[in-house]
Amino acid sequence: MKDIGFSHLDWNLLRSFVTIAQSSSITDAAQRLCLTQPAVSGSLKRLEEQVGYRLIERSSTMFELTEAGRALLGEALEITATVSRLPASLGEAEKVLSGDATIVLASHVESPDFDAALATFHQRHPQVRLTLQVEASREGLAMVAAKRADMGVCVVGDSNNMQLDYTLLFQEHFGLYCGPTHPLFGREGLSVSDLEGFSSVGYLAESSNRALHELTALRQRCGLNPDLVGRSHNLEEIKRMVIAGFGIGPLPVHVVERDCAAGRLWRLPPYESTPQAGVYFVTQPAPLRSRIAEELHRIFTEQVETRPPEDRVYGRSVL
Template sequence: MSKPALPDARSGGRFDWNLLRTFLVIVQERSISAAAAKLHLTQSAVSQALKRLEDQLERRLIERHNSAFTITAAGEEVRRAAEAIHGNVSQLLTDVSQTEAEAVGRVHLLVASRIHSAVYDEFWADFHREYPRIEVQLDVLPSSEIVTLVQQRAATAGIALCRQIPKRLENKVFLQQRYALFCGRNHALFGRHDVRMDELLGENFVSFASDALGDSLSPLTIFRDQRGFNGRIVAASSQHDEVKRLLIAGFGIGCLPEHSVRADIEQGRLWRLPPGEGVCAVELHLLWHRDAQRTPAEMAFLKHFRDFIDGYSMTERLASRDGGA
């Protein structure tokens, strides 16, 4: 006997795929009445569905004589085809559900000012290509506030300066930034190659607000204290670009991450001061709460960020957009 051909959707004929599901239940239950009970339908409705399927396929699928219930050879072929279709549809629904859960959602990231890294820029381009429907909110805050808010589970994650990782926060080192002393083009020390450390001790400082408070940038405070600096903090900001602006304006000397101001040095806006080895090294961490309930979008972000930056060395992560080290 030739195999029963399921209707081809391209032929223009209509085929009710629910008939296959009803047929599968009939076969599984080996009874019209039991199938009707399982499907919450009347026996008449189930019998009519079976008849419609047999009419469409032009084959007898089930033989019923008194209490006997026999699946015909054609019925076995249809059963196998129906099970395959049902399995594929079930897998499709699962895959679509998982894809939608991952591809749609919102990520709230708190970031320190300012992250100067071509790898970081490329991460966001890559993340958006991979998850174009995930919404992103980025808020720039002082590192101390970021740590507190992540502890309170008020955001997906944070990227912040952090010397000691608080309990229940997971972390991954993103950047290792070396800070150095600078002055701006309007400062008396600008352009001098013979500046000695003892000449700097009385100079006023432009500082990060968190440094003035002794928070995440306290190594800068420790450096000043150990070297015997006695100048006043005359200006402060929590924003990298504003600290740089005040330095260029000549308010005083101050510390910035070396890799973030290379262009300003080359273009004559800032001048590097002693000591030659810099002031201190500070690590920038990705932080997230260990016990937070995360959405699929947030889990996708954390995994994608960690996997992406693992593909680059620390030197590469600090590189500028033009490829300079």
């Protein structure tokens, strides 16, 4: 890369570039930065003029870093890491961990490992004020990438994004369910063909989250009506609509076991080869983590490593 005179480089442009590089489009970056699309495009153009290289190839069908863009991103991430370490270097970091932390998580995460890690974190660091914020997984990942959250617990379809650190928390299987007023409720010996033509509800993220694509395929496999009568990002609201009789809906098997036992839900076929999704805890890469994020990552990693991955698979076929 050319000598671009770092003493004259606009650091705000560099910080914006990191977010742009971690986004899927200028529009996506503008949303993360809370700026207009022209403002983000303008900042990228000014940075490219300063460094003397085109950093991102962009068109209506393409948005990817150039070789120079990848090189600059690596440098920018190192600079960000250095800045994040300044308080410790200047002796401002205290021995006792305190402050505010945010974990953003998908709705109704049910995991003994999550609960145990959370308890351990609080026991070790009672002075940290923790916020648990429920968001769609896509938004959760964006918040972690933009450092608006210290950790995410998200349903992830592609964990190969090297700009974030992914660790599998658990794997959950989905089943199809209906509520007490549905014609199939309480009926034994049903087959997949018995579901054909019935209305269904589903998740707003099915089209954008690879981990949930299998739910759409399951709906097609069973011949359910493809026009959803209800949708939500929130698992609890999907369950609410199923119980209310809107239609058949996919729910994590281990999450709704108590509802089935209480007569609020009825499990429908298929019972084998059911869709599954991985739930991961996600942080910034190690060099970029805050002290609190690093401690969250360490405690959660210690917890999941107490059990092998096969013991963290929930809702596998039992019928």
